[in-house]
Every structure is written in structure tokens, then in C-alpha cells.
Amino acid sequence: MNHKEEELKLLKDEIIQMWKLVISQLEKAKIAFLTNDVELALEIAQTEKRVNSMELKVERNCENYIALYNPVAIDLRLVLSIMKISISLERIGDYAEGIAHHIIDRDCNNIDNELIEELEIEKMFGVLLNMITNALVIFDLEETKSSRKILKKDKEVNRIYKMAFERLESYVLKNPKDALCGLKLILLIRKLERFGDHSGNIVEEIVFFLDAKVLKHKGKLE
């Protein structure tokens, strides 16, 4: 491996590190939400600063790499992809923090557990964690065969979002005293839905990096 390749590998290792941190933030957010664990939520909020600083570091190192090594072809696509993936990961990190604040602020302390189950939030977390983890795997292995499979999972996220939104709407109408909590839960599932979109964007970036194909805005699920 020559010097240039070593530097490129460092960039890749760095984004993988950030990726793993964001996945761990989400796993914690899932547990904290389902168990209403304020301590864990506080830990997530604290760790978010690390995600932000990693984004800045990745961005700066990508800029330096472009300036010093003039990458072309697959190397250029990798650096461009890493820059965009880091933006998406940072945004996903923000969502994890948002969920943590939902718990810290005790927005829905007295909400019915049955409602939470009906909203399939746990399942939504599961699908999303699966998407973002599998995206990391294909990035690391540099193998895009399963990219479409990952992208398709966003459909399931959108289905749950739509269903949960409607369920919460009727819940709030029937239980006006819980309206604030209902609204906060809508915001929370909206965050999860956006998380799905960002995971999709990340997979698209990986396909751009490895196959030089642009999937964006092309009806990727058809």
C-alpha cells in the first residue's frame, strides 16, 4: 500500500468509526426509549458532541486529501461519498439526541404502554438499525450487491410512520389531555422516518462510490 492509499484508508477508517458511534447512539436511544432510561438518555446527549466533532474532523481530512492528493476516479468518488455520508451520519446522530431529550424531558411519562406497542416504534428502530448497520457492512466490504435490499427497507419505515401517524391522530382526538404527548410522539416518529431517508442517502452514496451510478431522484425502489 503506498502513502496515498494509506491516507485514503485512514479517511475510510475514520468514517467507519463515526458510523459505529452513531449506530451505538441509536441502539442506546432505542433502549432508553423503550425502558424510559433517563440516565442512558443523558449519556446519549453527552456523546452527541463527539459525533459532531468527528464530522468536522472527517470533513477537514477530506478537504486536505483533495487539496494534497488530487484524487480521481474511484478515489475521488470515495472522498466525495465520505463527505456526504458524514453529513447524513451527523444528522442521524442529531435524531438520536432528539430522542434522548424526549426521554430526559419526560414528555410522555404517563402514556399507555399499549399505545407505544401499537405504534411499532420498537420495530421501526429495528429496521433502521438494520439499514444503517448493513450500509456500513457494504461500505466496509466494498460490495453493493445488497444495496437495493437495504434501500427497500425504507418502505417498511414509511409504512410504520404512516400507520403510527394515523394511530396517534385518532388517539389525540379521543384523549385531548394527552395531546402534547401525542404531538411529541409524532415528532419522534418523524425523526425516525427521516433517519430512514438519511440511511437511504448513505446507501446511494456507497453505490456512487463503488459503481459510479447516481441513484438519487431516480425512483430507486421501482
Next chain:
Amino acid sequence: MIEAKNIDFYYGNFQALKNISMKIEPKTVTAFIGPSGCGKSTFLRIFNRMNDLIKDTQMEGECLINGQNIYDKSINIDNLRKDVGMVFQKPNPFPKSIFENVAYGLRVNNMGDKSFIGQRVEESLKDAALWDEVKDKLNKSAYELSGGQQQRLCIARALAVKPSIILMDEPASALDPISTSKIEELIHNLKNQYTIVIVTHNMQQAARVSDNTGFFMLGELIEYSNTKKMFLNPEKETTQNYITGRFG
């Protein structure tokens, strides 16, 4: 339009070009890249028959310029080289004045009278982006110019006889970065009037100045495509390995 068809070229028993075919559109810049000894300069020299001057060589195939095979017996080589000018790696002005360097091609070809030559010299120096720097010292020796200026003088000399094609064999490799960028800017501006083919070792230069790029290796044309495509998404893995520096 330049069209090379199934070109093979041999230096003695060594085959330097292997069955190369390529079409070059008029008024475009085409860059040839590849490791040393890959055949890119040999292929460039096919277009104005400069290889004819090298002993013990043999060429097979056809090279058509505007539909005519330039290796046909009826071709006048002097006229061919007037139409297909060439600029070399090392600036090679003649030991004459700046004016006489540019006028040389016109004089040996008996092209026009004194005022015509004067006018053409001025035009060529302007086209080569050198006029402003030399207009007050046209009678000084060309050797007084800097390397970058000498190279632009050689370009002006090539332009003076109004070629339609200009071949450049690593025209900036002996120049400093400022002179290099002047040459690149010049290539960019000349594209409107001439077909330019450039051999370069500097891949970033190929990326900056050319519309299309051909990548050569071991006498073969590995890939020939639009430059943007070549540098973002090359078709062949060998090309990618070369342009990303993983070659060898």
C-alpha cells in the same frame, strides 16, 4: 477529423503500437496519457509522419486526415507537416530573431510578401499569447526569451503556417508552473480554431485541458473516452489503477 485505423508500429523487431484505432473530432483537445514507453509519443508522431525520420521502423494500418490516407504515396510530406504542426517537449527555437523564428515556415514555403509575413507573425504571436511580451524586441535573439516564452514562440511558429492540427509532445514538462498554466490556457483558447493532440505525463494536465483522453499501455490503447468520464469513472480497471497511482 483524424482517423487512425488498425495502426501497428515497429522499431526493428519491437512492436511499439498494437492495432490502434481512434477517431479525433475537429477542434477538440485530445490527451494521450500512459507510462513511459507505452507508445503515446510514437502514436502522436503517426499523425504527421515524424516517425518516417526514424531508421528501421515500419508502420501498418491507415491514418486518415479529413478522409485522406496520409501514408498514401501521393501525399506531399511537407504539405502534411504544414497542416499538422508540432510542438516538442523542449523548446527548440532556431538561432534567429524572435521575428524570424515565426516567419521561418512562411519564408521556406514562399507564403506571401513582406507585409503579409509581418502581419502573420503578429497574428501568430498574439494567438500564442506572446505578443505583448515580445512586441518591442522582435529582432532580439529567441534565445533571450525564458523557457516558457520560447515554448510559446514555438507554438507561434507552428501557428504561422495556419495548420489545422497541432501535435504537442509534453509541451509543458520542462516548464515552471506559471509557464505551464500559460501553455494550458493557450491550449484552451486555441481549441476554437485548431484540433489539438497532446501527449502528457501530467495526468492533472490531461484532466484540465482535454476533451477526450486516451490511455496507452505497452503499445495498446487501453481506454479512450471523454476526459470527465475517464477521471471520474474509467471503464477499465487498468486505467483506474494508473490514474489513481496504484499502477505497477
